[in-house]
Amino acid sequence: MKQVCVIGNSHSACIKLAWDDLKPKFPTINLTFFADRASGMKSLQPTPDGVLVPMSRRLSQALMHTSGGESVIDLRRYDLVLLVGLTSGYPKFGYYTHAAASRAMLDHIPTTLAFEMVKKIRGVSDVPIFLAHQPLRKEAAEGRDDGGVPIISLERDGLVPYRRVIDMINEKLFDGLRARFLDQPAQTITNCFYTKSEYGVGAVRLDLGDRGEDSDDDRAHMNTRFGDIYLSTHLRAIAYQ
Amino acid sequence: MTTANPYSSLPESAFWKTAVATRDSQDISGLWDPKFQILPPQKVATFGSCFAQHIGRALRARGYNWFIAERAPEGLTEENLKLFNYDLFSARTGNIYTASLLKQWVEWALGEKSPPDEYWVTDGRYYDPFRPVVEPNGFESLEEMRASRQGTIAAFRRAITETKYFVFTLGLTESWFNKSKGYEYPMCPGTAAGTFDPVEHEFRNQQFETIRVSLYDALAKIRAVNKTVRVILTVSPVPLTATNSGRHVLTATMESKSILRAVAGQVRSGNGWVDYFPSYEIISSPVFGGKFFEANLRSVAREGVDFVMNSFFADLDSKFGAAPAEAQAERQSFNPLSFLRKRPAAVRPAGKTAEDVVCEEQLLEAFGKQQ
Numbered sequence: 001m002k003q004v005c006v007i008g009n010s011h012s013a014c015i016k017l018a019w020d021d022l023k024p025k026f027p028t029i030n031l032t033f034f035a036d037r038a039s040g041m042k043s044l045q046p047t048p049d050g051v052l053v054p055m056s057r058r059l060s061q062a063l064m065h066t067s068g069g070e071s072v073i074d075l076r077r078y079d080l081v082l083l084v085g086l087t088s089g090y091p092k093f094g095y096y097t098h099a100a101a102s103r104a105m106l107d108h109i110p111t112t113l114a115f116e117m118v119k120k121i122r123g124v125s126d127v128p129i130f131l132a133h134q135p136l137r138k139e140a141a142e143g144r145d146d147g148g149v150p151i152i153s154l155e156r157d158g159l160v161p162y163r164r165v166i167d168m169i170n171e172k173l174f175d176g177l178r179a180r181f182l183d184q185p186a187q188t189i190t191n192c193f194y195t196k197s198e199y200g201v202g203a204v205r206l207d208l209g210d211r212g213e214d215s216d217d218d219r220a221h222m223n224t225r226f227g228d229i230y231l232s233t234h235l236r237a238i239a240y241q
Numbered sequence: 242m243t244t245a246n247p248y249s250s251l252p253e254s255a256f257w258k259t260a261v262a263t264r265d266s267q268d269i270s271g272l273w274d275p276k277f278q279i280l281p282p283q284k285v286a287t288f289g290s291c292f293a294q295h296i297g298r299a300l301r302a303r304g305y306n307w308f309i310a311e312r313a314p315e316g317l318t319e320e321n322l323k324l325f326n327y328d329l330f331s332a333r334t335g336n337i338y339t340a341s342l343l344k345q346w347v348e349w350a351l352g353e354k355s356p357p358d359e360y361w362v363t364d365g366r367y368y369d370p371f372r373p374v375v376e377p378n379g380f381e382s383l384e385e386m387r388a389s390r391q392g393t394i395a396a397f398r399r400a401i402t403e404t405k406y407f408v409f410t411l412g413l414t415e416s417w418f419n420k421s422k423g424y425e426y427p428m429c430p431g432t433a434a435g436t437f438d439p440v441e442h443e444f445r446n447q448q449f450e451t452i453r454v455s456l457y458d459a460l461a462k463i464r465a466v467n468k469t470v471r472v473i474l475t476v477s478p479v480p481l482t483a484t485n486s487g488r489h490v491l492t493a494t495m496e497s498k499s500i501l502r503a504v505a506g507q508v509r510s511g512n513g514w515v516d517y518f519p520s521y522e523i524i525s526s527p528v529f530g531g532k533f534f535e536a537n538l539r540s541v542a543r544e545g546v547d548f549v550m551n552s553f554f555a556d557l558d559s560k561f562g563a564a565p566a567e568a569q570a571e572r573q574s575f576n577p578l579s580f581l582r583k584r585p586a587a588v589r590p591a592g593k594t595a596e597d598v599v600c601e602e603q604l605l606e607a608f609g610k611q612q
Binding site: 088091092093095096097098099100101103104105107108109111 | 312313314315316317318321324325327376377378380381385388389392
């Protein structure tokens with residue numbers, strides 16, 4: 001049985017709900033979820049023997065709630081780690097030149113919790129690490145621009161610019177850390193850099209039982225179908241790389 | 242013996258002795274009598290020559306709503322924002338030095354004309370003749386160049402149609418046109434990019450009436466699609482980097498700035514919705530002894546920029562009163578660009594001058610004779 005440790009924020013909710021339905025299709029893989037809202041995972045601290053320990057009572061409770069009873073993350077028990085939603089994967093507001101988008105991501109990602117988590121884990125463990133970036137922003141209503149960045153349909157394969165940025169992120173930031181930045185499945189993407197609106201219908205977030213709210217806007221979170229496609233696209237490949 | 246006359250009841254500000262000669266230059270105030278009150282939440286779009294960049298920054302620094310119609314990709318550091326020419330103006334147009342160039346952008350934005358097909362290629366990289374330095378190292382493809390320009394035109398349209406205040410800084414009278422097709426370049430081809438063609442590329446040193454008509458046409462077109470817009474004109478105090486007029490650069494500068502100042506004054510006087518802010522006079526007046534310039538007597542020092550912008554806001558407050566308490570609070574809490582402030586802190590060398598604006602015109606210096 002391949003043991004997968006999923007560490008994430010509210011964006012892991014759609015993955016978790018999808019997994020509940022997908023389990024029978026992956027009898028040799030088991031996922032354990034550890035989630036907290038926004039940047040809650042920031043207070044995880046690694047021990048030299050490979051355990052991530054929450055430094056706050058609130059995070060400890062969140063870990064126990066989302067994992068079904070685990071108050072720490074013992075990396076030695078897992079075959080791989082999947083970090084979900086702790087960074088964006090492409091600039092939020094639409095079309096940019098490749099140089100500008102790449103530069104922005106190279107500037108931004110090293111400041112994110114995702115990058116911090118990779119470095120923390122890599123400091124105490126050789127476990128393979130994969131990163132699922134926040135979903136691309138849900139497409140705007142037809143004919144509207146997106147907060148100042150007009151939606152532009154490129155004439156050629158619209159996914160090329162997005163995938164080039166993902167490749168560049170891996171090459172410049174994660175190859176050296178032996179981590180892999182995953183791309184969002186093609187069938188969920190429209191207009192080059194947006195998630196199809198159908199995946200935002202009934203979007204889910206974390207329910208930690210404390211009535212808290214995430215701060216992301218309502219075009220950031222996706223539904224269970226999105227999580228289903230994401231896992232179906234990537235899970236087997238990363239578990240049996 | 243004097244009798245009552247029109248001068249006898251004028252305020253101190255009307256007399257050189259009381260307004261200037263007997264004052265410390267730093268205490269000279271009231272140089273602008275603003276027509277409009279700008280409230281912190283109202284959108285203010287800024288375009289024009291390089292000096293215009295200071296206005297946007299000053300607005301943002303004081304909590305006003307500098308309207309960024311073309312957003313930078315989130316995450317860029319301050320240094321890379323400037324490198325990619327974001328957040329210099331309200332859209333990524335690069336410097337718009339002339340009134341005719343402003344009119345050209347307005348016509349593209351409103352769909353009255355289409356941008357020309359012309360593009361330049363150097364070492365496999367593509368350059369936009371109308372924004373020749375906006376993308377460092379050029380665009381990687383013609384498709385990318387056109388998509389980027391399309392985005393900027395759409396953002397420029399959004400800026401002129403949605404803004405409450407449109408601030409435009411006039412910079413130059415000297416300009417370069419495509420002779421056969423009639424369109425204007427922001428810079429002489431062959432300087433920042435492209436190749437100069439003496440047959441196709443034509444120099445025009447625009448005179449008063451040409452500039453007045455272009456400026457009025459551009460502003461009238463904006464007003465036609467934005468009925469409540471208010472315009473504030475300024476003239477850049479930055480002297481010419483180089484002149485192609487055949488005259489000495491000093492006299493060419495004075496002629497150019499004088500014409501632009503006169504045009505701005507005339508357009509202001511004839512239109513209640515247009516105002517003029519005297520940044521040119523503040524920096525250039527002999528009253529200040531040239532102290533607002535750097536050692537090259539061209540670049541404006543940070544002290545000068547601060548004095549100009551402090552005057553701008555002080556005169557607004559003097560005319561309309563300081564923003565009410567709730568507006569002050571709103572000014573402090575209103576953060577239209579909060580997403581930008583998540584960036585890593587800028588690494589700005591201590592003591593850097595105000596010349597860290599992006600001034601394409603300075604490229605002319607690189608192509609001039611080596612001294």
